[in-house]
Amino acid sequence: MAARAIWRGHLSVGELICSVTLHGAASEGERISFHIINRETGHRVRRRFVDGENGKPVEDEDIVKGYETPDGDFVILDPEEVKAAVPESDKRLEMQAFIACNDVDTTFFERPYFVAPADEDAADAYALIRDAMEEEKVAGLARTVLFRRVRTLLVRPHGEGMIATTLNFDYEVRSDTEIFEEISDIRVSGEMLDLARHIIETKMGRFEPSAFDDRYEQAVAELVKAKLAGRRPKKLRKVETGKVTDLMEALRRSAGAEHADRKRGKTKATGREAGQRRKAG
Structure with a gap:
């Protein structure tokens, strides 16, 4: 079953327009999540808002948004007032400019x-826009209303399709x-x-997402399994981190270790190749 679209509208480049959908490219749905539990009863705990001054519970219909002024007062904003103030969405993802694909600092990237x-x-029309951008090696800067906010998106060719990344606003990115x-x-x-260059060169590779494990998720899953099985979880070995006092010596040791690792890897590969040749013979 096709994934449900989170937005439907039209992608436009001048007078060239095509209807498109946006789908979340990243999901946190598979991550392990916790509930807040009452240790004494084992029941889930429910959160409830209370008045910050008198401690009395506040009903849902009495909860509104408020903006705090420098004087410590609050300007109350009703949901309908906020909705009316937000720009109306014309469901149009309009390309406003084209730039080099690597022209945006990744610090501004938010969500794909x-x-x-x-x-x-x-x-x-979709294929024409995608292929033209691919040919020119450019990305498009587009704007639209997404989740009630006017957002800027960087739209790039991505395999057989395109990917749009919402960008942080300038005021949201801290100065370094x-x-x-x-x-x-x-x-x-x-x-x-x-020596440092040599170490980097020997470690050159390609980004393979599947090669990186989420150690936190794995550790929590193992802990849950151990608790369910009534056994004690494995004790983790502490990693020793010493302070480097001699940079040159540390570099030489690193370079030597890399050389040894590469030699062992080559020996193993040669052994496998010889075995394969014997089997083939």
Whole structure:
């Protein structure tokens, strides 16, 4: 069964328009989640809002949004007032500019969505937009109302389709100055830099998402299994992290370890190849 679309509208480039759907490209549905439990009864605990001053429970119909002023007062905003103030969605994902695919700092990336043609009638125009962007190696900056907010999205070709990533606004991304300003202006050269480059080169590879495990999820799942089985969970070995006092020595040890690992890997591969040749013979 096809995944349910979270948005339906029209993708437009000038007068070229096609109907499209957006589908969440990332999901947290498979993650382990916890409930809040009363240890004494084993029952789930329900949250309830109470008045911050008198501690009395507040009914759902009396809960509204409020904006705090510098003086500590609150401007009350009813749901209908908020809804009326939000820009109306014309369900149009309009390409406003095209830029190089790597022209946006990834710090601005928020959430990815798959963009798909909504029906067969949209397929030709959709393919034309996708292929033209692929040919020019560009991405499109588009705007639309998504979840009651005007959002900017970066739309890029993605395999047989396209992917749109919502972008953080400029005011939402912190400046790195306050974080990095205390870093000393040190520049390394000579043998130390050569060794570091060598280590990086020996570790070059490709990003394979399936190769990375969610260790937190695995650890929690194992803990739950152990509790259900009435056994004690495995004790984790503590990782020793010593302070590096001699950078050059640490680099040399790392380079030596990499060389040994590569040699062992090559020996194993040679052994497998020889065995395969013997079987083939």
